[in-house]
Amino acid sequence: MRKCIGCGAVLQSENKSEPGYTPKPEGGYCQRCFRLIHYDDLTVSMRTGIDPDTVISQASAMDALILWVIDLFDNEAGMIPGINRKLSGKDIILALNKRDLLPENISDEKIMTFIAGRLGESGIRVREMIMTSREHNLGAEEIKEAVEMYAGNRPVVVIGRANSGKSTLMNRLAGRNDLTMSRYPGTTLDFNEIVIDGRTYIDTPGIEIENSILMAAEEKDLKTIIPQKTIKPVVYQLKDDQSFAAGGLVRLDLYGCHKASCVWYVSSALTLHRSKASNADMLWKNHYGETLVPVPQKKEFSSYSIRKDEGKTDIVIDGLGWACVSGEIRTITVHVPKGVNVTFRKAML
Ligand SMILES: Nc1nc2c(ncn2[C@@H]2O[C@H](COP(=O)(O)OP(=O)(O)OP(=O)(O)O)[C@@H](O)[C@H]2O)c(=O)[nH]1
Ligand SMILES: [Mg+2]
Known part of the structure; x- marks a missing residue:
């Protein structure tokens, strides 16, 4: 039983769509690894x-x-x-x-x-x-x-x-x-x-x-979502009711903002859109999948809300990064693809 040097799968020459497939077992690598290594191309x-x-x-x-x-x-x-x-x-x-x-x-x-x-x-x-x-x-x-x-x-x-x-x-x-x-x-x-x-x-x-945006997203969009270089925090000053869309993946609504700010720590390839919260539903409805990209594989979202307490709070979305909010904010609501984990924590940075 020989294993692929790259991924550990048992090498086989029968089924192309199963792990370990290679037409040439003496090569040491399965076809999937070979293509990933040389062409950055995911076959299986x-x-x-x-x-x-x-x-x-x-x-x-x-x-x-x-x-x-x-x-x-x-x-x-x-x-x-x-x-x-x-x-x-x-x-x-x-x-x-x-x-x-x-x-x-x-x-x-x-x-x-x-x-x-x-x-x-x-x-x-x-x-x-x-x-x-x-x-x-x-x-x-x-x-x-x-x-x-x-x-x-x-x-x-x-x-x-x-x-x-x-x-x-x-x-x-x-x-x-x-x-x-x-x-x-x-x-x-x-x-x-x-x-x-x-x-x-x-x-x-x-x-x-399983509960990460990396699973909810399409594979072609991982390039955009996973940061390639040092995160550059993006700072927004907030007034009244504000909403953010991180592509079409996550929406963050912040109500009752006063002397407040929101700092995003996400991949610089992911576009953030800010609007008044009162316009957010309309924007989401009309621009989802067009200006608001990338979008998840399934258009099913879950929402989580908290009342913000003292100090700085991170809203962490598994796989995507986080937004750090500070100042007076009454309520925070975050919409994420169904199943994706959200953590509210005391600020990390
Ligand atoms: N920025 C950065 N990226 C890294 C670093 N180490 C790994 N990566 C990237 O993270 C991604 C995953 O790397 P892998 O080594 O395949 O991760 P793994 O934990 O073995 O993944 P699985 O085999 O799927 O469990 C690749 O795109 C790597 O280039 C690092 O130190 N810095
Ligand atoms: Mg690995």
């Missing part, structure tokens, strides 16, 4: 194909050190509640990945303190947190040092939500790009061993991000 989408419980329970059954990878930009989605219990008390090193996407003028310490707080609130314990970034060439040595400290003779299993950058981080540790990396959630398809400095590391399929 696997974003709904991976059972998340299998990943965790398989990892739990192994005598291994866990390297958990979180995408800092999408850190609410990155959380895995109950991870210590699910992994039966294993040692965990947490990589805070894609540091380059957060503004550089925010200190690492501030980000670390925030994440530590979020972990604490969820009762999650990790041995160490390490900032990593491919773009800034950050953290690979620190990860290796932590692995030496905690792993003993054991292998390292790399887990985390789909798209958090697990395979990319492994490739950086290895100093070669054997593992397939792509913006499409569900790139790695099975447990996939790679030896780095004489130690076995195991890349794994991403844990589902």
Whole structure:
């Protein structure tokens, strides 16, 4: 049984639309990986194909050190509640990945303190947190040092939500790009061993991000939604009742604004439209799918409302980013594609 070097799927030559297909098994890579690597072209989408419980329970059954990878930009989605219990008390090193996407003028310490707080609130314990970034060439040595400290003779299993950058981080540790990396959630398809400095590391399929905009959106729009470079916060001063549309994906209505502001932290490729709240229904009705793009696969939305309290509040939409509101605002209503997670939290930055 030979496995694809890039994604871990068992190689087969029978069925073109199934994982692991290759007309030439001796090549080492499946056709899907080959096309992703060379043409950035997705032949078989696997974003709904991976059972998340299998990943965790398989990892739990192994005598291994866990390297958990979180995408800092999408850190609410990155959380895995109950991870210590699910992994039966294993040692965990947490990589805070894609540091380059957060503004550089925010200190690492501030980000670390925030994440530590979020972990604490969820009762999650990790041995160490390490900032990593491919773009800034950050953290690979620190990860290796932590692995030496905690792993003993054991292998390292790399887990985390789909798209958090697990395979990319492994490739950086290895100093070669054997593992397939792509913006499409569900790139790695099975447990996939790679030896780095004489130690076995195991890349794994991403844990589902079922409640993320990345799943609700069409694959062709992921380029627009996932930020490619450092987020540039976009600041709006607010008066009375205001509404924002982030493409046709999310609508945010802010009522009773006085000396208030809203700062958006989303991909710069995504267009934000501001209007008076009284015009928002009409705009949404007449321009959805035209000026307001991209739109989700299904035009079914859910709404969540809160009354804002003191201080700065982030409205976080899994996969999309967040809006930070401050000042006097009576009510916040956010409309998201049905099933997509919204978190209201004390401001991160
Ligand atoms: N900005 C930025 N992007 C990154 C970084 N690391 C990975 N990425 C991007 O994140 C996307 C996902 O990377 P992968 O390494 O395929 O992620 P994964 O966690 O292995 O994904 P699955 O196999 O689907 O679970 C790709 O588009 C990468 O280019 C980073 O440090 N910074
Ligand atoms: Mg992967």
